[in-house]
Amino acid sequence: MERGRITSAEVAARAGVSQSAVSRVFTPGASVSQKTADKVRKAAAELGYRPNALARAVVSGRSRIIGLVVAYLDNQFYPDVLERLSNALQAEGYHVLIFMAAQTAGNIDTVLDELLDYQVDGIIAASVALSSDLSARCRAAGVPMVLFNRSQDDPDMSAVTSDNYAGGRKVADLLLAGGHRKIAHIAGWDGASTQRDREAGFIDGLRAAGHTLHAREIGNFMLDEACAATRRMFAQDPPDAVFVANDHMAMAVMDTLRFELGLSVPGDVSVVGYDDVPAAGWLAYNLTTIRQRANAMVAETVDILLAQIADPATPPRREALDAPLILRGSARIPEGWTQ
Amino acid sequence: MERGRITSAEVAARAGVSQSAVSRVFTPGASVSQKTADKVRKAAAELGYRPNALARAVVSGRSRIIGLVVAYLDNQFYPDVLERLSNALQAEGYHVLIFMAAQTAGNIDTVLDELLDYQVDGIIAASVALSSDLSARCRAAGVPMVLFNRSQDDPDMSAVTSDNYAGGRKVADLLLAGGHRKIAHIAGWDGASTQRDREAGFIDGLRAAGHTLHAREIGNFMLDEACAATRRMFAQDPPDAVFVANDHMAMAVMDTLRFELGLSVPGDVSVVGYDDVPAAGWLAYNLTTIRQRANAMVAETVDILLAQIADPATPPRREALDAPLILRGSARIPEGWTQ
DNA sequence: CTGAAAGCGCTAACAG
């Protein structure tokens, strides 16, 4: 039927109005008479016209594209977030241009350039560490950015996380109350703020009760490294409880404990994770964990970003959302605890 | 330092050449003298210039954006695919604009419109059913599209799947060889071509050996429905083996069987899935399954799409990639089987 | 409210 693409000029011709009238009809806050609008909409519908988003972006300076940078998608927390983020942004008329950035430093530089090439209206960096140089570039380019699930010392950078410190502390309290005395930690990547904060809260919680960490190994948020860390940790003087820095690794740790080392969870050892990814609730794991409220975090992120897009003068915000303890079956439950 | 955005004209001025010379330097196959190129690159570097991808897209007609439509991200197969797809496309200089399209029919219409608004160079529809009307619209708009993990009768539509029929048949062969005689199926969504093909191969495999399906329930590819289906199925005359239409549901089925119904897998009942998602290999499930070779499927998809972008006359292709059986521990292994 | 006109930043003929 119709060829490739209809332009606003063609619609204007058919409707018997000027091209700019057509533009106005499709521009949210413009003033057009009802009569003109009707004529234009009719012609547009007949022709199958839709405004060209790219041309509009070039001239208006706003693309309604949000760049999302994410490192990995194998940790279920991120697909979950991506889905919610994309939905929330779609609802606001924005769309998500996705960039995978492996942890390797050089790459993220490239990625940022490409993002800026597309004139994105804003950037969400999920769980990637940005050099302060990069954030400066974004600021210079006038593109607002918010860090998701990672924060930075730079007070000019907006960031949304859960209250990782408090979360870590809750885990310590639970384990201590459960009577554990050989409490260990399998860390993620030490470069991540989430790791540092969770661990700091955890250690402080132990210390407040006069205890110290029984053992510590690094899993780098990777499955195979978490398994290896578990083996090393249990080779001698095994702990009776372990706080794993995220659920993703915690599930691998449980598998190693149960099927390789022949230990019972929580009989021989309690395991606690962090995130509350969907799989944490699956009965095979039934993992006790700290919930990062993905929905709330996403809502907050979108809120900050859109506010900053609407008014670049909006001050940056750093939010650390409350993170509840989710009691399940992978850690001994202290007497009398209901929550 | 520099203000918002540098234009090619500013670079041209500083380099002492014409604006089009600058454009040519940044256009892959254009002819410029080494000398001009050097001057331009130098000026560009000093100014921090980068071509505006959107303006380029408007005038050249190619955005280097690929639209990806995906329904859900909670089935681990899709994040995995998305990550690989995004990486493969990035390597070719394309970027992915993502659209979540809940199964609801009306929505996908909107999504397609918005996709087209952004002048995407191509569309990948992962596991979403398109009405033939929609595919016609894409064709009319001259935007190539390939279906991922779903196929359609329309022979003009490119599609990449695994060989679902053969895969289903392999499952039947395995179960039969394992001595099972009460073999059941938990289906996904009957509207999905993958479901129909897998089940057809499975049923034909049973029939070829003179057997029939012991029971059938529908799980619609959703976790809670799969659990409910399992309960119904095992309420009376329970099967001794069940082929679940994908791994995502299969894991929920195993949990229900083991922790709710108190059955042993594979002692009391064998379970086989489809996809070989990462979690299928986790020891808690150790799920026997049919592997969809995500990497190969992605490579094929990208290949088809780019060929069609490069030359719109390229005929559509429909590929059903070989899908190997992955023997693990959730199904009884017949005597003497190595693969 | 509406049309005419001037761009947005860039690519693509076109002569030279």
Next chain:
DNA sequence: CTGTTAGCGCTTTCAG
């Protein structure tokens, strides 16, 4: 190879 000249499709003053 290079500069000049047209646009791409659209938004946005600017008169009226």
